[in-house]
Amino acid sequence: VDDSLSVPGENPLHHCKDPANDVLSLERVDLDPNPPKPGQNLTVTARGILKADIEDGAKVHLQVKFGLITIIRQTTDLCDAVKNVNLECPLHKDNATELTKTVTLPREIPPGKYTVIADVDTKDADKITCLMATVEFHR
Numbered sequence: 001v002d003d004s005l006s007v008p009g010e011n012p013l014h015h016c017k018d019p020a021n022d023v024l025s026l027e028r029v030d031l032d033p034n035p036p037k038p039g040q041n042l043t044v045t046a047r048g049i050l051k052a053d054i055e056d057g058a059k060v061h062l063q064v065k066f067g068l069i070t071i072i073r074q075t076t077d078l079c080d081a082v083k084n085v086n087l088e089c090p091l092h093k094d095n096a097t098e099l100t101k102t103v104t105l106p107r108e109i110p111p112g113k114y115t116v117i118a119d120v121d122t123k124d125a126d127k128i129t130c131l132m133a134t135v136e137f138h139r
Contacts, residue, residue: 007131010034016119016130023128024120025049027096035135039107047098054078054091057123065115078120078128111139 007013009028012035019026026048036042058078064071079089085099113136120128 012133012135013131016132023052023126036105038105038109038137041102041104043102045100049096050091050093052093055123056089059121061119063117066112109137111137
């Protein structure tokens with residue numbers, strides 16, 4: 001993985017490709033704990049600036065792989081998802097946007113290497129961001 005694509009902060013995240021033209025300029029993403037641990041709460045704090053308004057119709061394409069096997073592949077509405085972190089569409093450009101979300105990771109996560117890819121597009125298919133991370137869970 002190209003370290004120049006690393007997302008600033010305490011996280012295992014990398015941009016999928018050069019984010020220069022992305023709608024979202026990520027300033028920092030922190031995971032607590034980093035790396036995540038099965039059976040514990042995971043708190044994600046992210047901060048960034050939008051270069052354009054984000055309107056209804058934006059999509060998040062999520063893929064989770066366990067080794068080489070895809071175990072999750074889903075597309076969700078970004079505006080529905082941001083309601084979970086007390087934000088609402090439209091999201092306005094030039095505003096520093098910060099979000100914090102805590103989730104409880106299941107204790108029963110099988111040990112192994114997981115790769116997560118979140119590819120996010122506007123309703124007009126402009127790239128908001130594309131992030132990927134590899135996390136290894138141990139017994």
